[in-house]
Amino acid sequence: MLSATRLLSSKDVATVVSHLGRSCFMAALVERLSAALRCDNQDRVSLARSGFAYNHPKTGAQGLLEWMPAMDVGPSRVVGVKAVGYHPANPVGHNIPSVLATTSVYDPETGGLNAIVDATLLTAMRTGAMAAIATDLLAPLGPITVGLIGCGTQAVTQLQAMTLVRPVEQVLAFDVQPQVALSLQSRVRFLDRRIDTQPLTNGTSMLNQIDVLCTATTVEPGAGPVVMDGEHRPWLHINAMGSDFPGKRELPQSLIERALVVPDTREQCIAEGECQYLDPELIGPELGDLAKNEAAWSHAKGSLTVFDSTGWSVADLVAAELVLEHAMVLGIGQSVRLQTWAGDPYDPYQGLAG
C-alpha cells in the first residue's frame, strides 16, 4: 500500500510562509541552502535540466517548459523534480507570474509520488536566497547600495534575502516598464528594515553609484545586455539572475571578461547563463566550491565579481522539503489517494470492476 500524495497548493505554501513569517522562512532557506552548498556534492545529486522552448502558434508568445531533477542521497533520501514554466507574456496577458512551477517529490524505494508542491513562490524565494549567499561570499562587508535592473517578482525576493546578509542602505531601481519600478516600493514594504527604493528612468547610469547589482530581467535572447559597461566601484558584486536561456544575456562582454564569474552549476551556466559568452578557462569556481573554501576566496570581496545564476535543482528540492516539513506540523495541505493498489501486483487490471 502506497501512502497518499500530499498536495500543497500555491495558497497552502503562502499560508505556511505567512505562518512562519516570510523573513523567518527566507532565513531558514538561506541557512539550509548554505549547508547544502557546503556539504559534499555526493550527498545531493543534480541532473541537467531539459525542456521545450517554443512560440505559441496562436499568440506567438515565447514559452519554455523545463524539468529540473535532484536527488537527496542523505538519510531523508527523496527525489524531486521541479517542472518550471517561463512565459514572459503571462503578467500582461493573463495577470499571472511569468514563472510558474511545481515540485514533485518521489520515494526512491518504491517510485511512489509522495507530494506535489506549488513552487512558484518557492522558486522566487530560493533564487533570492541563492543570490544572498553569493552576495555574502562575494560582496564587500558593511552597508550597501543596491542596484536593481528588472523590478518584477525576483527583485522582491532578491532584496529581501539580501537584507539578511547586509544592511541595505538604498536601492536604485530600473525596469523597462516604469510602473513596475515604481510599484517596487510597495511590494517591499513588508521588510523589517525600511528601504528607500528610488525608481530610475535610465538603468545604464547606475553602475558607479552601487555596491551590488541584481539583474533579473526577461530580456529576450539576442537583445541583451541590459546594462552598459562603465565606471564602477572596484568591489562591485553582480547577481546576474536572468540569464538562463541559450542566447540570453544580461551583462556586457567586457565586464564579464574582467570579473570573477561564479556559476551556480558550471555545465548549465555554459549552456544558458552568462558563461555562454566566456572562454571556459575564464570561468571561476562554482558557488558550492567557493562556499566550501570560503577563506581561500576572501580576496574576491574587494574585486569585481559576478554570480551567474541559472537555477540549481537541489535548491528546489531543499525548498520543497522545508515547506513540506512545516506544512506537516501545521496540518496544512490535503492528501489525495492518487496511487492505490490492493490486489495482484502482476495484474494491471486488478483495480477494474467486472
Next chain:
Amino acid sequence: MLSATRLLSSKDVATVVSHLGRSCFMAALVERLSAALRCDNQDRVSLARSGFAYNHPKTGAQGLLEWMPAMDVGPSRVVGVKAVGYHPANPVGHNIPSVLATTSVYDPETGGLNAIVDATLLTAMRTGAMAAIATDLLAPLGPITVGLIGCGTQAVTQLQAMTLVRPVEQVLAFDVQPQVALSLQSRVRFLDRRIDTQPLTNGTSMLNQIDVLCTATTVEPGAGPVVMDGEHRPWLHINAMGSDFPGKRELPQSLIERALVVPDTREQCIAEGECQYLDPELIGPELGDLAKNEAAWSHAKGSLTVFDSTGWSVADLVAAELVLEHAMVLGIGQSVRLQTWAGDPYDPYQGLAG
C-alpha cells in the same frame, strides 16, 4: 486566473477504462498510436528521457526514476511529462507494481499545470498497444502461437493488444517465478477470445514452436539474455519489451545480428535497448518510419524481426489525453486549485496574509 488542475487517480483511470471496456480502450489506444506514428514527426516532439538510477541504501534494492517529456504541437497543443519509477522489488516487497508512473500535462501558453494522471495502468496499456502495432507491421498474417518470457503486468497487456491485430491460437508462458506463469491464465480470462496459456518450466525450448515472442522481464543489467538462440520459424517476430536500461538485454547477440531490428526511438534504444549491442549500421528503421512506409517493408513479415521497445514519451502523452477526454465526459476525477493568483503578478507574496 489559471484553471484548476484535474487529478485522475489510479482508481479514476481504472473507472474510465472499465466504463469503456478494457478492449475498447485498448483498441482506441492502438488506433491513436497508429495515427501518431504515421503523422509527421514535427507534430509531436519527444525529448530524451533522463533520470536517476540507484540502489536503496537501506534495502539495497535497485531503483530507477525517469522523466519522459513529449509535446503535442497539433491544435490541442499540450506538453506532457511522465515520471516513471522502475523498482523490481516492489511486487514481492510491497505488493505493488514494479512500474509506477504519473503523467503531468501542462498548458504551453502559460505553463499552468492542467492535469495529473496516474499512468501506471496506462503505461502497461500503451506498451501493449505499441507491441501490437509492431506485431501487425512485422509478424506473419493469420493465426499465431505466442511465446511469453516474463509473465507479469506487461504480459497481460501484450497479449490483450495482440488479440486485436491477430487471432492468438495458443500461448506458451515462462517466468522465472513459476507461480507468475501459472497465474497468467486467470489474469487474461477477461479476453473476448478464449486463450489457452500453457506454463512452461523452461523458456529456452519454446523458440521453434511460436510465431511471435514477447520478452517482458525484469532481468538485471549484465544477467541477460533471457532466451537462447536456436531453431525458429523463419517469420518469427519478437517484441523485446524489457530492455530499457544500460547493460540490460533480453535477446542473444547472434539473433539480433541476423534480424531486422526496429527501435521505437533510435537514440533511446542505442542508449538502453537491444540496440546497445548492435553496430548502428545494422539497426533498422524506427517503428514510425516503418509505419509511414508500410508497403516498402511488407517483405519483413516473412523474416526474423525484432521490435526494440524502450518506451516512447509521445505514447504516454497520447494515452493521458485519451483518458482525460473520456474522464471529462464521464465526470470522473477531481479538480484542485493548485495554482491560484489574484493580485499583482509582480509580487511573489501577493497571496500572503498580513
